Amino acid sequence: MMVSFTLAELSATLDVPVRAGIGSQHDRPADQLIIDGLATLENARPGKLSFLSNPRYSQQLSACQASAVIVHPEMAGATQLPCLLSKSPYVTYAKASQLFAAAVAHQRPRTALQTGIHPSAVVSVDAVIGADVCVGPHVVIEAGARIGAGSYIGAGAYIGSGVSLGVDCVIYANVTVYHDVVMGDRVMVHAGAVLGADGFGFAFDGQRSVKIAQLGSVRIGSDVEIGAGTCIDRGALDDTVIGDGVKIDNQVQIGHNCMVGDHTVICGCTALAGSTRIGRYCVIGGGVGITGHLSITDRVTVSAMSMVTQSITKPGLYSSGTLLQESSIWKRNVVTLGKLSELSRTVRNIKRQLDQTGLPPPGHDYDEH
């Protein structure tokens, strides 16, 4: 079973022009080329469409065996292959990938493509299920829940009471959504994610931790994707809020009462402690830790594994952490680091001592950077 498009069909659907191949081996009209899949420059074979988005890989173009390639018009001279010319080759590739995904999906027997409620699902009579919804086997949907038209609820997922999903949402298998969580349209939640569990709130009375009931909920915008195993806790009093277009990778932890601005991207294994606000169009790398009650402005990028303990008021690129070294060298450096403040004081004292002696200063300021 094969899925294919002609290059002309792809050109029309993706709204990018074709440039014919150059040289004698391209005797078939480019428009009629049959494309049956996507591939990297390195692994492409005849029949595949590849793409060049990062000029770093332009050397791979010459040896590429794809039938055609998506390139920026300015890079078209670097290849004799037939091209789709796009000012954003990576975006065009993304759109093409969706075409092939949809085509494949329609030929595969998957539960996701059937509508209706599986007889093993337990759906409250007080839930409202929209048109063309698929409710998989062993799903539970509690009273008061509303599932928007075209949505898919995967096997074993739990949808708590009062939950509201917009249209065309995709909830994968074994997801748990606690009561009253609200999602917009086209939200995709991967397997094992947990939305709306209690925020981690306790008041210590001197003897033990007294639980603070988490009376808020979680509100998620539209066009949000949430990765496998990710947890977003419900708010203590107000809601935890995820904006439109936010993309969250796997195993991310978002504490109660956080607010994540529209179109921000959060990579895997990152954790936000409670009540932190992240702006719009931020990119938070993987494994980042952000402590509570901070505010991060729009368009901030934080590199992987950074520790954020103060608010960020200026857009830009931020980092923390130390670089990997052979352990023997690392140990020596890190032991010295443990006495760094002393070292700094020693240097300051030496400098003062020299300043007092009247030695001539060095000829010019030396800086290797």
Next chain:
Amino acid sequence: MMVSFTLAELSATLDVPVRAGIGSQHDRPADQLIIDGLATLENARPGKLSFLSNPRYSQQLSACQASAVIVHPEMAGATQLPCLLSKSPYVTYAKASQLFAAAVAHQRPRTALQTGIHPSAVVSVDAVIGADVCVGPHVVIEAGARIGAGSYIGAGAYIGSGVSLGVDCVIYANVTVYHDVVMGDRVMVHAGAVLGADGFGFAFDGQRSVKIAQLGSVRIGSDVEIGAGTCIDRGALDDTVIGDGVKIDNQVQIGHNCMVGDHTVICGCTALAGSTRIGRYCVIGGGVGITGHLSITDRVTVSAMSMVTQSITKPGLYSSGTLLQESSIWKRNVVTLGKLSELSRTVRNIKRQLDQTGLPPPGHDYDEH
């Protein structure tokens, strides 16, 4: 549908006195004020009860629109609103939050409030189910398991053979409890948590990793809360042990044969490697990593994202890691850090060179701290 209490009812239940409001706008007797919810100082509206626990926020008191506020008696002068006077406003707020949570829950149609075994659940005839237990849809309870009275097992949860739960436990949806795990009373386990999976133990024979069967189990005390997606592995030979009153946040990983002392709090995404012992009343911040076979004494606080590679024998506050900087500055510093040991040696040599020359020492020791 509204839930409300009079301020007098709250005063009686929470065991804290009322102080009437000050000024003409408070003509209604404070006792008869109707409180229909809790809110932060910032977002409170009439009808809500707010609280001031951190004096940092005392400025927000003056503009607060709540109908009443929980304050420390010494702070009561800072507001004209009717007050509940508590020496521990945060604990009183916690207890109030539980009142509203229970009230709300009794008015909402939730599975949790119904007792009995859902017909879709698969419960072994050799399991012992206590009185007033709720077993949700698609739950599996294996032979030899014992579920204490008043417990709730959420949809899709798996309770392995020989598992024992005390009374009033709450196991949320899609939790997995492996065989023979033991829990005390009032344990709450959030969705997706996994208790009792095999510890990560292998013996490398030079060619491959030979699995060490994990023959111990997990023992969990009473009044423990375990967050969503958290994993606590079973022991290799002895058990992994979690003390009474321990609170564990989401996505925490606790390796085999760890022991966590009573009333210790572990924040999200923290990981304990195997055989580590943590004392009582510790607070381990989020994203912390603790290597194996360590011992941490009572009342230790470790700040977020710290790396703990040695035992801690003295109570106190500990940290590691580096602070966030703009990446260009960070890079320069971190490259220098990679040569820190050399820098330190250079400074020591300079100091010796100066000491040998007989230059006069600096007038006094300079230290900016």
Next chain:
Amino acid sequence: MMVSFTLAELSATLDVPVRAGIGSQHDRPADQLIIDGLATLENARPGKLSFLSNPRYSQQLSACQASAVIVHPEMAGATQLPCLLSKSPYVTYAKASQLFAAAVAHQRPRTALQTGIHPSAVVSVDAVIGADVCVGPHVVIEAGARIGAGSYIGAGAYIGSGVSLGVDCVIYANVTVYHDVVMGDRVMVHAGAVLGADGFGFAFDGQRSVKIAQLGSVRIGSDVEIGAGTCIDRGALDDTVIGDGVKIDNQVQIGHNCMVGDHTVICGCTALAGSTRIGRYCVIGGGVGITGHLSITDRVTVSAMSMVTQSITKPGLYSSGTLLQESSIWKRNVVTLGKLSELSRTVRNIKRQLDQTGLPPPGHDYDEH
């Protein structure tokens, strides 16, 4: 109910010789000693078999109350207890642990030991289920899936369309396997793991993130163990690949298109960003973060919580991070670290100043290491 072996039986099965006990208390022939379990040196009681693998613990031998102990022949002189003599005591212990685990399992009423398909499972007529397979309650197996002979699928697990499992695989409860994931033989996947969710790929078009359909899959070799809550994402175009004998702990995140070489071990909470290649026989500690598109050669060990941002071409032991300190000291050092590049420049200038003055150099190079 007890399980026991004679020491002679263990000797034969584990292929290690017995050395009799020394002294009058060992009047029973060593071969006929009854061993009913394994225990640590510290906690062993009569009837138990213990082991000494790390010479650090050899002091515990003298007080050990086990009935017998697994030791290296060179350590046999350190104890009067009956011994099993093994050149790899830890491997022999591992194999012994499997004996006791299997014995225990056969006496316990567990679902895992029954074959057949539970009536509550939803198995597609187009799935192929091998001989002696156990499909637990509430499992879902989609069309085109193939489950190899002797495999066990735990309660609530989801096996997507086209998934292929080899023989004797063990999939614990509430695991989710997305469509077309392929596993070899004897793969064990712990509860809550998610295999084959979409890789985290988006093309930013200036306004929003356009999803890149993840058209690859995940290929997992034989004899692989995957921990609870671990996520391995499917590839964008090519597959994500996990080699034979790889052992992955809990809550590990493996991004799309990563390749992990045979027999590599990855400890808990570690994250690999996309397209990174790890060699064979590596050991990646817990909480490590590895950024994308790197290549790590064979036999590399990375210590816990390290940040890997560059490829590693030489086998060895690598680390990053900073050591834990009391927070007041840490703060001082870490603030200085934020100005480390300046400090280094100051030192270089001082050195130049001294070199220009003609002061005599220090008598010898001083280095405390």
